[in-house]
Amino acid sequence: MTSATRELRASYAFIERNFNLTKRYWGWEVAWLVYSIAGALSVTLIGLDQGNRRLIFSLMIGAIFWNYLSVVFSFIAETIEWERWEGTLEYTMMAPVRRFTQLLGSTVYALVYGLIHTGVILVVLVLFFGLDLSHANLATAGLFMAVGSVSFVGIGMMAAILPLLYVERGAQMTFVLQSVLLLISGVYYSTDVLPGWMQLLSKLSPATYILDGVRKGLIDGEPITALLGDVWPLIGMGIFFIPAGIWAFGRAERYAKRTGKLKRVG
Amino acid sequence: MTSTMTPESNRTGTNGRLPDEPKVAPVSTEPGTRAEPVREGPPALLIEHATKRFIVGKKRRPVVAISDVSLRIERGAIHGVLGANGSGKSTLIRLISGLLTLDEGRVEVFGHDIVREEMAVKRLINRVSVDAAFFKKLSPSENLSFAARLYGMDAKAAAQRAVEILARLGIGQKRMGRPIEQMSRGMQQKVAIARALLTSPILLLLDEPTTGLDPRSKLDVQIFIEEVRTEHNATIVLTTHDLVEAERLCGRISILNDGRMVAEATPAGLMAMVARDHGQPETLEAVFMTYTGRSLDDDLEETGVTDDDD
Ligand SMILES: Nc1ncnc2c1ncn2[C@@H]1O[C@H](COP(=O)(O)OP(=O)(O)OP(=O)(O)O)[C@@H](O)[C@H]1O
Ligand SMILES: [Mg+2]
Numbered sequence: 001m002t003s004a005t006r007e008l009r010a011s012y013a014f015i016e017r018n019f020n021l022t023k024r025y026w027g028w029e030v031a032w033l034v035y036s037i038a039g040a041l042s043v044t045l046i047g048l049d050q051g052n053r054r055l056i057f058s059l060m061i062g063a064i065f066w067n068y069l070s071v072v073f074s075f076i077a078e079t080i081e082w083e084r085w086e087g088t089l090e091y092t093m094m095a096p097v098r099r100f101t102q103l104l105g106s107t108v109y110a111l112v113y114g115l116i117h118t119g120v121i122l123v124v125l126v127l128f129f130g131l132d133l134s135h136a137n138l139a140t141a142g143l144f145m146a147v148g149s150v151s152f153v154g155i156g157m158m159a160a161i162l163p164l165l166y167v168e169r170g171a172q173m174t175f176v177l178q179s180v181l182l183l184i185s186g187v188y189y190s191t192d193v194l195p196g197w198m199q200l201l202s203k204l205s206p207a208t209y210i211l212d213g214v215r216k217g218l219i220d221g222e223p224i225t226a227l228l229g230d231v232w233p234l235i236g237m238g239i240f241f242i243p244a245g246i247w248a249f250g251r252a253e254r255y256a257k258r259t260g261k262l263k264r265v266g
Numbered sequence: 267m268t269s270t271m272t273p274e275s276n277r278t279g280t281n282g283r284l285p286d287e288p289k290v291a292p293v294s295t296e297p298g299t300r301a302e303p304v305r306e307g308p309p310a311l312l313i314e315h316a317t318k319r320f321i322v323g324k325k326r327r328p329v330v331a332i333s334d335v336s337l338r339i340e341r342g343a344i345h346g347v348l349g350a351n352g353s354g355k356s357t358l359i360r361l362i363s364g365l366l367t368l369d370e371g372r373v374e375v376f377g378h379d380i381v382r383e384e385m386a387v388k389r390l391i392n393r394v395s396v397d398a399a400f401f402k403k404l405s406p407s408e409n410l411s412f413a414a415r416l417y418g419m420d421a422k423a424a425a426q427r428a429v430e431i432l433a434r435l436g437i438g439q440k441r442m443g444r445p446i447e448q449m450s451r452g453m454q455q456k457v458a459i460a461r462a463l464l465t466s467p468i469l470l471l472l473d474e475p476t477t478g479l480d481p482r483s484k485l486d487v488q489i490f491i492e493e494v495r496t497e498h499n500a501t502i503v504l505t506t507h508d509l510v511e512a513e514r515l516c517g518r519i520s521i522l523n524d525g526r527m528v529a530e531a532t533p534a535g536l537m538a539m540v541a542r543d544h545g546q547p548e549t550l551e552a553v554f555m556t557y558t559g560r561s562l563d564d565d566l567e568e569t570g571v572t573d574d575d576d
Contacts (some may be wrong), residue, residue: 005418006418007418009415009418009419010415010416010417010418012415013411013412013415013416016411016412016415017401017404017408017412020401020404020408021401021403021404024403024404024445025403086399086400086401086402087397087399087400088399088400088401090360090363090365090393090395090399091393091399091413091461092416093365094363094364094365094388094391094392094393095388095413095416095417096385096388096389096416096417096418097416098385254367257364257365257366257367258366258367259320259321260320260360260366262365262366263360263365
């Protein structure tokens with residue numbers, strides 16, 4: 001067996017396992033979906049209340065795309081946390097699997113799961129508010145999503161190591177990171193309303209560019225050629241965050257093995 | 267929580283030795299009565315001057331968990347590691363597994379350095395720990411399929427093999443589809459053993475594999491361990507608090523005390539040694555008490571001090 005086949009099989013191990021977990025925790029999945037739909041609806045209703053079509057559309061895009069990004073982020077970020085909680089982390093770390101392979105499997109599952117989860121929300125919102133896509137440029141939106149996902153995967157990998165470094169508080173820190181991204185990325189408002197120092201931070205978040213690009217594509221129908229200024233930073237971030245995520249993961253693993261942080265009991 | 271501190275009830279077995287059993291010289295290098303390890307080529311496991319420290323507590327106090335330990339285990343042996351709670355057995359197993367990095371020294375598995383040839387070594391070994399950790403909501407077959415794929419195995423073939431191994435350990439196929447959390451601890455432990463064997467390791471690290479099993483399950487597992495050794499030609503490192511088990515299975519035994527290797531010989535050799543040098547009865551219990559820094563009398567005086575939250 002070639003090593004590539006072996007690595008692919010190992011990668012699939014994570015996809016299959018996560019799928020099985022989703023199946024077993026279906027009650028939770030339903031609850032979470034309802035929670036996400038209710039959240040997206042409530043936010044978008046603010047636009048209806050204001051009687052502003054453009055605001056409705058803008059909030060809807062914020063709610064839907066933020067849902068996608070945060071699902072992808074948290075799925076990847078929780079890969080370690082889950083295993084630590086179940087106690088299987090040592091067994092997984094002992095297996096002859098490259099971290100890249102492991103992260104690849106988790107990432108593919110997160111992307112597919114995120115698309116399905118978000119797809120359901122999208123359908124509900126469209127049924128509720130109707131959607132006028134006559135001006136939309138779908139290619140622009142799609143491209144921003146695709147390129148932007150890459151950076152989010154990288155940030156997710158970096159967040160995943162927190163439970164390796166901080167046994168007790170790793171999960172909480174992931175949560176904090178996610179909420180800060182929500183705050184600075186202009187999910188529901190333009191980043192122009194933020195104080196200057198926060199605007200500076202917002203420039204470092206890939207979500208800022210993704211949401212901006214998606215809005216310009218869907219609401220104003222701008223072609224991608226008009227938005228290259230927003231695409232380049234995203235590509236740059238993707239090129240930076242993925243290797244950085246894998247590198248950080250490797251460092252964290254070595255740190256955990258030196259200080260004995262992989263184990264739970266025994 | 268585990269029940270590592272539970273003293274095993276059937277220690278009387280050690281006293282039931284036949285009086286005319288041949289005595290082996292104390293520092294004998296002869297292979298054990300049961301094990302016939304192979305001596306050509308690199309040893310299954312070679313540990314040289316291994317040391318591991320942990321920094322613990324707010325004061326960042328260093329704890330030496332493993333101190334200058336050297337060990338050579340030949341292929342096909344079942345090697346026991348005994349020691350009190352906190353003596354470093356699990357740490358030693360983790361160092362070999364690559365779950366902890368060495369501070370000093372080196373470890374080779376079948377001639378492969380565990381640091382430089384990490385992936386090669388990982389394919390050769392597997393481990394069962396006292397804590398049978400699984401995705402509790404998933405079934406044994408889902409958990410085992412995950413493990414098999416991680417090792418690059420074909421899932422179908424692995425499933426077939428898992429059924430065979432579990433049947434051998436007394437777990438029927440019916441059980442394979444239900445969440446593992448519905449199984450008793452002993453059954454979970456058997457699934458953990460199946461998980462390790464599934465990948466056909468040639469070095470199997472067993473960290474208290476029978477702790478918490480009932481006497482029959484324990485026997486099942488012990489017989490199975492011997493089978494794995496003979497049929498799959500595996501080398502086994504076994505830590506246990508069950509001295510009868512150690513005597514029964516192990517060709518040689520090492521004793522750890524506070525992270526140091528204080529004795530190593532065949533069970534018979536160790537027993538002869540304490541009898542000769544310390545005037546103790548010829549039992550493994552006496553060996554344990556002698557080398558772990560406590561006599562039987564001390565132990566009676568300070569009952570209940572063995573609790574050491576791992
Ligand atoms: N991850 C860790 N972090 C800090 N200290 C540790 C860690 N693992 C082990 N130790 C310390 O190292 C020493 C040896 O522990 P170890 O778990 O190896 O003992 P053991 O012989 O397996 O004990 P038991 O019989 O209770 O299983 C103990 O003092 C323990 O507190
Ligand atoms: Mg232990």
